[in-house]
Amino acid sequence: MEILDILISASFWAAAVRIASPLIFATLGELICERAGVLNLGIEGIMVVGAFAGWMAVYSGADLWVGVGMAMAAGMLFGLLHAILSVPFGLSQHVVGLGITLLATASTYFAYRVALPQVTNPPRIEAFKELPIPVLSDIPIVGQALFAQTPLTYLAFVTAAVVAFVLYRTPLGLAVRAVGENPHSVEAQGLSVTALRMGAVVVGSGLMGVGGAFLTMSAFNSFFFEMVNGRGWICIALVVFGAWKPGKALLGALLFAAFDALQIRLQQTSLGADIPYQIFLMMPYLLSILALVVMSRRAEVPAALMVPFNRGER
Amino acid sequence: MRLEPVANPGWPRTLGLPALALGGTVAIAMALSLVAGSNPLAVLGLIVKGAVGSKFALLETLNRATPLIFTGLAVAVAFRAKLWNIGAEAQLYMGALLAVVLGTGLLPLPAVLLLPILMLAAIAGxxxxxxxxxxxxxxxxxxxxVxxxxxxxxxxxxxxxxxxxxxxxxxxxGWPKSERLVAEARLPRIVDGLRLHWGFGLALICALLVWVMQTRTTLGYEIRAVGLNQRAAAFAGIPVTKVVIKTALISGGLAGLAGFSEVAGLKGSLTLDLSPGFGYTGIIxxxxxxxxxxxVVVSALFVAGVFVGAxxxxxxxxxxxxxxxxxxxxxxxxxxxxxxxxxxRVVRG
Known part of the structure; x- marks a missing residue:
């Protein structure tokens, strides 16, 4: 019965949408990379960089949207490094990605310590506030869940629509998808596989950066070490779960976030008194693994994912 | 640009480029020191001194290298078969966990029996x-x-x-920490009075065993073949699935030993900070x-030195x-x- 009470409360669904927002950005970013044929395991570290860059910019006096821009730029910078190493040089995407995650995370912690050497409690910033949309936010439950969020959450949904439109309705999107399926055909059309893939990785990484920034600028309002806490890896699972399609990935992120919001609330019920809290905290990770297993049968993996392309080589 | 194979790379290429990579790394270290407002040469000196500058520092580096040899081997074995094991951290903790469950008084055995049992349990875990x-x-x-x-x-x-x-x-x-292992479950020190335990020796033995396995046995050959080209390996009659599973068992077992060695050799009990990411560092x-x-032994010593020195x-x-x-x-x-x-070599066009 307690579960039912939770499920019909507007605050629960609002929390689910809030939890989903950073995942939507980062999942879309990873999806763009993978659609172009590049697995980006730098995602976890790039989210850390984005979280820090956005927060630090605002803490230093920048406007909130400038902060978002900084987070995106920081993500793109590390994305560019990933792209250079993995696309023209064709290095192992596993190794490059993990290297980027380590480099990005360590650089962030280093920068934090250099910028704020004496601080024990990370300072808070004046973050994005909820911006209820008139009329729509008055709809019971749905309206409160979807239309009384911060601007960054709205941006996440808009981004999903834009990514879907570009991928499926524009020549550029067609080229990006083709480069992940059959790069030789793209090359034969006179387009540059290298440029398309690098572009996809850089743009995708920018979105990952914004996803990280959501945590510091719209959720926790401060920067902590290990605050990303595996969210990047979960997004990689969400891309698979969403069968590499933006719409399904968005739904996957919402579904996942609903479960996450549920486990947080269940901890406070009588169930939570009997079961150790760690069991609840394990749920998101176990759920992601389960999602991978369930989807493995009918996954439509981009055919050239993780296959480096070298011109003139067949 | 595109890449063209170099037929017979000369020594300026095979030695010069890796040396350049190391040089680049040192240059970045110096740049970062400047950013942090310190004298780059002094910082480098302090890192080297902290890693190998005294008997204490050297032993600390060897101790830090021990789990890294195990996890490095675990990753090396798996990656050779293109089995991307990024979970050495979890495997390490499972090994440590079983060592603690069995080694805190559950089995009243002498050390000659208890230590091998704990080792096997950690490997299995x-x-x-x-x-x-x-x-x-x-x-x-x-x-x-994932x-x-x-x-x-x-x-x-x-x-x-x-x-x-x-x-x-x-x-x-009230701290979240396990009971201490009984004395019979502790790995002895290699030399009395020196803070270096037999986990290090065990790590070296494992490195040798893995090397023999990779270079002198059929399984080693099969792992290599599966890693190079799974389809070709299957075509050549190699049971790919079995090889991948065997690789996983060896890799996970090695990472489990890291946990055993840390608990039985160094810490004596299990805490949540047993491993500051040894599993991930094993990949590097x-x-x-x-x-x-x-x-792996050499690079584990290098990596441990960098950590201890820093x-x-x-x-x-x-x-x-x-x-x-x-x-x-x-x-x-x-x-x-x-x-x-x-x-x-990189070619234009």
Whole structure:
């Protein structure tokens, strides 16, 4: 019965949408990379960089949207490094990605310590506030869940629509998808596989950066070490779960976030008194693994994912 | 641009490029020191001194290298077969967990019996931890990168749950830590009075065994073949699935031993900070060693030296200890690039 009470409360669904927002950005970013044929395991570290860059910019006096821009730029910078190493040089995407995650995370912690050497409690910033949309936010439950969020959450949904439109309705999107399926055909059309893939990785990484920034600028309002806490890896699972399609990935992120919001609330019920809290905290990770297993049968993996392309080589 | 194979790379290429990668890493270290407002040469000196400058420093480096040799070997074995085991961290904790469960008084045995039992338990625990993802990979095609990564988070929560529950030390003053291992379950020191335990010796033996396995046995050949080209290996009659599973068992077992060695050799009990990411660092160790088991020993010593040196340096200079992770990530990326460029040249057009 307690579960039912939770499920019909507007605050629960609002929390689910809030939890989903950073995942939507980062999942879309990873999806763009993978659609172009590049697995980006730098995602976890790039989210850390984005979280820090956005927060630090605002803490230093920048406007909130400038902060978002900084987070995106920081993500793109590390994305560019990933792209250079993995696309023209064709290095192992596993190794490059993990290297980027380590480099990005360590650089962030280093920068934090250099910028704020004496601080024990990370300072808070004046973050994005909820911006209820008139009329729509008055709809019971749905309206409160979807239309009384911060601007960054709205941006996440808009981004999903834009990514879907570009991928499926524009020549550029067609080229990006083709480069992940059959790069030789793209090359034969006179387009540059290298440029398309690098572009996809850089743009995708920018979105990952914004996803990280959501945590510091719209959720926790401060920067902590290990605050990303595996969210990047979960997004990689969400891309698979969403069968590499933006719409399904968005739904996957919402579904996942609903479960996450549920486990947080269940901890406070009588169930939570009997079961150790760690069991609840394990749920998101176990759920992601389960999602991978369930989807493995009918996954439509981009055919050239993780296959480096070298011109003139067949 | 495109890449063209170099037929007979000369020594300026094969030695010069990796040297350049190391040089680049050092240059970045110096730049970071400047950013942090310290004298670059002094910082480098402090890192080297902190890593090998005294008997204490040297022993500290050897101790830190011990788990890294195990996890580095675990990764090297798996990556050779293109089994992307990123879960050495979880496997390490499983090994440590079983060592603690069996070694805190449950088995009243003398050390000659108890230590081998704990070792085998840790190996089995680590191996089992990787068996799940390996099965999911071979049976259902589920990507093992994500499953092994996510299991790291699950495992640390599981350990935390046990340390606050059934495994909690009643004398622990409320800290989440296990009871101490009995004396018979502790790995002795190699030399009396020196703070270096037999876990290090065990790590060296494992490196040798893995090297023999890789270079002198059929399984080693099969692992190599599966890693190079799975389809060709299957065509040549190699049972690919079996080889991948065997690889997983060996890899997970080695990572499990890291946990055993840390608990039985160094710490004596299990806490949540038993491993500051040894499982992840093992990936760097293995890659810097080009997946060569004997090279793993050298690169583990190097990586441990960087960590220990940076720790000691950051106490003296105002440069955060995270410089170590930046250096290692840089070394990793530059080194894989350099190694690739020893075999290929970049051509315009």
């Amino acid at each position: 680590g191996a089992l931890m990787l068996l799940g993802p390996a099965f999911l990979k071979t049976r259902l095609g589920v990507d093992e990168v 499953t092994t990564l996510l299991l790291n988070f699950v495992m640390i929560l599981f350990v935390s749950m046990l340390l606050e529950g059934p495994l909690k030390d009643p004398m622990g003053m 160790v293995a890659m810097l060693a080009l997946l060569n088991p004997l090279g 720790d000691s340096m950051s106490r003296a200079a105002a440069v955060p200890t995270y410089i170590a992770d930046i250096l290692l990530a840089t070394a990793l990326l530059l080194m894989v690039l350099a190694i690739m460029l020893t075999r290929f």
